[in-house]
Amino acid sequence: MTVRALLLLVALVTMLLPRELTVHQLLPLANAEETPGKRIALSFDDVPRGPGAFVAPAERPAMLIASLRTAGVEQAAFFVNPARIAPADGDARTIDAYVAAGHVIANHTNSHPHLSAMSAADYLADIDRAEAWLRGRPGYRPWFRYPFLDEGGRDKAKRDAVRAGLAERGLSNGYVTVDGSDWHMEQLAVDARRAGKDIDLDALRDLYVETHLESAEFADRLAQRAIGRSPAHMLLLHETDLAALFVEDLVAALREAGWTIVTADAAFADPIYRALPDVPFANGTLTEMLAWEQDLPPPRWYERNDTAIAAPLFAARVLHEETRP
Template identity: 65%
Template structure:
């Protein structure tokens, strides 16, 4: 087992220039509630401009149609604005249930409700992303039932290969704003960018250790104020590390996509990169260190809120 760990560490340390690294951008939970800094309309406008500025020609927004409610009459128009800007939309369930909390039949019915709103709309892609990346954890029978249901509906797994837990960082900003705490916005930007670049480098190393190559990666982000504010900085930093921006269509055409519906591990929740590394027997950890809200929380407290800093 020591030789295997040494191989992982060696491959993770391969210089960025040694591989042609590609990354596609995806955003979950649209339409999302308001964040700490922007209204929902402001966020969509700024995010579209940010994608254009960063030269991201095609991103994907995974939609929860159950969040399109009468109390938010502009929600559907905001989704349409992404499509009008050249981006695509896909299914993230109707009401965002966790698969481990409901039956397979109820889960598939929720997917169907989302498809009723999505299918046939401009920009639609037949992809489904599991809320919370929860594919049933240790419940193999439920996982297999949902996989069969997705196949019967012509839906592919909208997996991710890179996750920087941006939702946790966004939640921290919302909590700080509600508490009236001052935030160092430059430090927040730096923490956001640094975290996602490190996550990309880590998961690419893990993928190369697993497959011997760098696949076209899919980055998980959410429709957040942080993305709207800092996406150009993030893309610029990724390019400095040798990353090229891919379209979502190209990323999901990568051969690794075929493995998203057939891996079989003891517990299914997280990135596809982690699942496949687990299946191959690579040792833990198979996830980026900041995929832990407590770790991010401590960094946010010291660097953004300046707590404990004299």
């Protein structure tokens, strides 16, 4: 490749990348009185998800829809992996039911791979397979969420190639700002049930609600330090038994703590979601990456997202097992 051709290629990739907002464009509104309070939207990854510890997979979506309706959640976002859709199990009808209930659907790749484990070209091809199933369906939104929140790790060239590919496809990053690692809590419950252990459901509900409320408060404080205001947050949940059982309690606790539940559309309209943080390791929540980019000191990561902290807490509070200090 000639130098001229190389320069043209670099220019093309640069044009395809979405326009990055500087931190100054994410700062507070000019009139502080116009700044909204704490706002948060709900999103659910890994749709359709496999069996959990308590509820039959075929029954879980109806429970989740009913819980969201009772909780007064107008619109949540469901991020879909079409490769997991089994026609015989009615998974496509389930996704249609989410949309019929007022929720929206978006792209979570076709097969849920790690970007760090494959080439950018193969990863984008997997996204395209998901788009082929999703685009044109009722409730579709042109949002993409990275499985495992893995945006390429230390490989900035791969990160930028996928960012350019998303822009070319008209997809925006479906970032999350709040994460309580509900997937890990679910797995601990599954493991306990398989081991025949007694699970204190009341204690599990309290731990689930407390963890996500703490995570939201942590993320909001961190965001205010990083960009000077409280953005419209996006909570990462998964289509789990725990969500079906406890999301109503979680929403009630958030409201009691002063949070307003907003739609996914409203949350992603916040300019924070157009940011393109440049950090040494591209993985995790948007809040964490913006704090890292601004060189804020740790902690930038909610402590219970560390499984070494979360697992003993689950054992002590939910299984009532003695744990070593």
